[in-house]
Amino acid sequence: ATIPDKALEFINKSLEIRLQILPEDHATIGLCHHDTGWAYQNKSMFDEAIKHYKEAIEIYEKHLFDEEEYQFNITECYGRCHSNIAEIYTKQSDYDSAFNFKMKALTIDKKTCHLTEKEKEGQCYYDLGCQLAATIPDKALEFINKSLEIRLQILPEDHATIGLCHHDTGWAYQ
Template structure:
């Protein structure tokens, strides 16, 4: 929580967990891997989005945007602003931020770079939320295409794509395709994630 009278100082209470619990250790490790950012402030912004503190996350992202000069950092902050907007159901704004991130990536990265798949995936999610299922499907397929070229077919990244494409088929009432893709995703998730993972 913020300390009284100073919005730049936070009081954090830590609780010791059982270090001998292998499932908890695996979950903690996975959450650390999922928080991205090249600086502690970027990781804090991502954490604030994850826990739903959107006002704090937006403040952090805007402060970071004012002070960045590298394309990598700009990509990351636009991505976080997209996550932030999507988390608040502001899908048009989210698409705008994701597109800005994607534009920089397309100028600076090879066309089959895994980071492009992340942008396509995020855009797919936004368009799915907006009810634009064909456009969502197109972006999800682009993401899967890159993933299939860059990682093993049984990688978690592919499972996420199968799951996302399956959810679009569900929204379009094509339940046989939905089941097929969800089963593919589930097989991969069960292989790689601890039983107590939220996915």
């Protein structure tokens, strides 16, 4: 069980201590903002969550190429912030912003950064559709079908991701 208020209490204590002894753009300050964003997201306080995710992103951008980056998984956290903001914008029906943040997350993620722009676009629509399938099935179908349309243009018909699109189209109809 998550207890966001308790999480915020301890994250804020950590942030307060770190700000006394570290530069305000230290990577671990970014981690505090990231965790604060997550706690606010769990409380459905989305504007506050986005604010902290964006603060984390600003700090992370300064540390993406540090030798110590691997200790804190800054690149992964940087991408996660973008994904989390995309999730929030999707919940708020701001699909253009969600798409933009999701595309950025796919560009950062080590598993998807090698994809072409068109493949990322297809994946982005697919991810947004999957997120909406349980709550707004009509919009989910629109996104999954857009993903399928893109993927059919660039991949063989028997590609696994095309199969997933068909599967999740059926899922959205349930």
